[in-house]
Amino acid sequence: MKNLSFSALSKIGNLIEEHFNSLSLKFLGMIPNLKKPKKPGTSISFSVEPNSISSLFIEALGTETPTKPEEDALKSLLMISDSYVDALKDRTKAQVMQEISAYTHDMGKQNKPINMTKVSNIFEEKMDKAKTHFEMIAGQESHKAGNVGTAMSIVKVAENIDDNDPTVFFIVTQDDKTGPYEYILHLLPDKVTPRLWKLSEVTANYFKPGDQYPSLSGLHVFCRCKITYLPPNFGFSENGHIKFIAIGHDEFKIQREKYGLPSVPAKISKKKQK
Amino acid sequence: MSNDYKQKYIEMRHKLIESVDVAWRDGYEQGAKDAQMQAQQQQMEAQAQQAAQQAAMMGGAQPGQEGDPNAQMSPEEEQMMMEQGGGQEPMPGQEMPMEGESTELDSKLAELQDLVSKGEKPKVLDLRKIVNELATVRKSQIENFKNKNKKVETAQRSLVKNILKKWSDESKSVTDDLEKILATDGLKLD
Numbered sequence: 001m002k003n004l005s006f007s008a009l010s011k012i013g014n015l016i017e018e019h020f021n022s023l024s025l026k027f028l029g030m031i032p033n034l035k036k037p038k039k040p041g042t043s044i045s046f047s048v049e050p051n052s053i054s055s056l057f058i059e060a061l062g063t064e065t066p067t068k069p070e071e072d073a074l075k076s077l078l079m080i081s082d083s084y085v086d087a088l089k090d091r092t093k094a095q096v097m098q099e100i101s102a103y104t105h106d107m108g109k110q111n112k113p114i115n116m117t118k119v120s121n122i123f124e125e126k127m128d129k130a131k132t133h134f135e136m137i138a139g140q141e142s143h144k145a146g147n148v149g150t151a152m153s154i155v156k157v158a159e160n161i162d163d164n165d166p167t168v169f170f171i172v173t174q175d176d177k178t179g180p181y182e183y184i185l186h187l188l189p190d191k192v193t194p195r196l197w198k199l200s201e202v203t204a205n206y207f208k209p210g211d212q213y214p215s216l217s218g219l220h221v222f223c224r225c226k227i228t229y230l231p232p233n234f235g236f237s238e239n240g241h242i243k244f245i246a247i248g249h250d251e252f253k254i255q256r257e258k259y260g261l262p263s264v265p266a267k268i269s270k271k272k273q274k
Numbered sequence: 275m276s277n278d279y280k281q282k283y284i285e286m287r288h289k290l291i292e293s294v295d296v297a298w299r300d301g302y303e304q305g306a307k308d309a310q311m312q313a314q315q316q317q318m319e320a321q322a323q324q325a326a327q328q329a330a331m332m333g334g335a336q337p338g339q340e341g342d343p344n345a346q347m348s349p350e351e352e353q354m355m356m357e358q359g360g361g362q363e364p365m366p367g368q369e370m371p372m373e374g375e376s377t378e379l380d381s382k383l384a385e386l387q388d389l390v391s392k393g394e395k396p397k398v399l400d401l402r403k404i405v406n407e408l409a410t411v412r413k414s415q416i417e418n419f420k421n422k423n424k425k426v427e428t429a430q431r432s433l434v435k436n437i438l439k440k441w442s443d444e445s446k447s448v449t450d451d452l453e454k455i456l457a458t459d460g461l462k463l464d
Contacts, residue, residue, distance in 0.1 A: 008459035015448050015455070022444060027437050051429065051436045060426045104461060113464040114456060120449055127445050134441065138434045146426045162278075171423075226423060247283075 004104040012100060013093050020089035027085065027138060028078050029054030053081055053145045060149025070152055077148060081141040088137065092130040096123055139222050140206075147216040147227045151199060154229040158199075163232060167252040168202060169194035170214060170225040180268040181209065181219040188259060192240045195262070196230060196252045210266030 029052020048054045057074050058064060066074065099122045107114050151168070158166035170186040172178065172194070188195050197214060207215040218225060230242065235251035237243040245251065457463060 004456070004461065005459050008455050011455045012452060015451050019444055019448050023437060023440060026440055027433075051433045053433070056426065056429050056433060059422070059429050062422060104456075108461075113462040115464040116453055116456070117464075119452065119456065123449060123452055124445075127448075131438070131441055131445075135434065135438055138437050142430045142433050146430050150426070224427075226427065228423070 003108050004101050009097055009101055013097050016093045016096055017089060020085060020092070023134070024082060024085045024089075025049075026052065028052060028082055053078060053142060056142055057145045057149040060146045060153065062149075062153045073148060073152060074145075077141070077145050081137065081145075084137045084141065085134070088130055088133055092126055096126045099126065136221050140217060143223060144204075144217040147218075148204070150227050151202070151216060154199065154227070157229060158231075161232065165198045165200050167196050167230045167232075168199050168227055169196050169230055170227055173224045177222070177224075179220040179223065181207070181264065182223070182225060184262050184264055185214045185219060186225050188255070192238075193236050194230075194240060195259075196255050198252065202227070209268070210264055212261060212264055 026049060029049035048058060054074060057077060058066070061070060063070075100119060103118065103122060104114055154166050154168060158164070170182075172182050172186045174191075183191055186195055187193065201213050203211070203213050203215050204217065205211075205215060206217050207219045216227065217223075230251060233244060233247055233249050234242055235245040235249060235254075
């Protein structure tokens with residue numbers, strides 16, 4: 001009886017590792033050693049790959065020369081995304097190695113040949129699950145990168161007009177994929193007018209059903225709502241478009257006085273969603 | 275230059291009030307005769323207001339000079355100004371000008387300030403031109419924001435699509451390599 005050798009098992013693990021590392025590099029968009037810079041105190045230089053978290057953040061920020069806080073925000077985004085991909089990589093690696101090892105062991109015990117189709121199926125099944133999970137990470141983290149970049153550009157614009165806590169809202173794409181919490185936290189009960197928030201109220205945490213405030217990460221996986229700015233003196237027209245109202249007009253104050261904070265249930269039944 | 279848009283808006287508005295009054299006077303001179311008396315009274319009142327306003331604001335033209343404007347804008351004129359500059363109704367996602375884009379706006383404001391500071395009454399056409407240019411600047415800024423939002427959304431979709439394509443392409447070669455590893459490990463393959 002011959003089992004899969006430790007060397008072969010390690011090679012399988014390395015295969016998966018290389019696959020994830022290559023994707024991670026493309027996904028994050030830069031090749032920094034975030035934990036160990038070459039010279040202490042020097043900023044880490046990096047090149048931005050197109051179609052990556054980095055390029056998305058820079059695009060949303062609206063500048064190719066980020067300030068130190070903006071660079072730090074990008075590094076934080078990258079580190080978090082990288083950690084999620086790393087965790088998925090380790091889990092997938094462990095699962096693939098475990099299942100292939102167990103299968104070859106069982107075949108060896110029965111003195112039967114290894115069926116490569118079976119091995120490929122084990123591998124593909126685990127990789128397909130990982131792909132679905134990876135798609136969720138890519139969607140969620142890229143959405144967050146876009147919104148964090150935009151939020152930082154809003155702060156810059158608002159500072160120029162002494163608006164220290166800018167009023168923001170989320171642009172909602174309304175279709176069958178729109179989640180129930182978007183109607184509560186991103187729109188007023190008329191389902192047309194955007195609900196206003198102060199930027200200080202918008203959290204960077206992942207949204208959990210029942211949370212009182214919206215999140216830059218979106219309200220669900222594949223959330224498409226984009227944060228944007230409502231300058232002072234502006235409000236909304238009947239169809240929910242930005243409109244200049246009058247000097248001194250405070251749409252946030254009016255909305256908050258009229259509607260208050262929304263009541264956000266921890267669960268929404270499917271009937272209610274419809 | 276500091277970007278105090280509120281102050282600039284107030285200053286610009288005062289100057290626009292003057293210019294609109296010039297237009298009003300020109301229109302009046304060509305207008306119906308039966309409104310002449312009433313208009314003269316308004317002009318007299320306006321001159322008095324303008325004298326005080328000009329003395330306080332910039333020491334420009336004196337009351338009674340040609341082009342002496344009325345200090346008030348009619349609602350129609352205000353509406354016209356809004357439509358030209360600040361009263362547009364953009365799509366959600368359109369915002370105020372970004373840092374850096376203010377330079378062009380500053381130059382337009384400086385142009386306007388320069389005209390007035392010379393002590394000459396700016397021609398209606400000059401002012402209209404500047405207001406139109408300001409409106410163009412605002413429109414272009416709105417357009418820039420619209421484009422940026424679209425780009426971010428497209429980039430996000432493209433990112434997810436590309437990364438999944440890369441996943442699919444590369445996982446095929448991983449499967450081939452897996453077979454080679456098992457074959458070279460001396461295992462009996464089917």
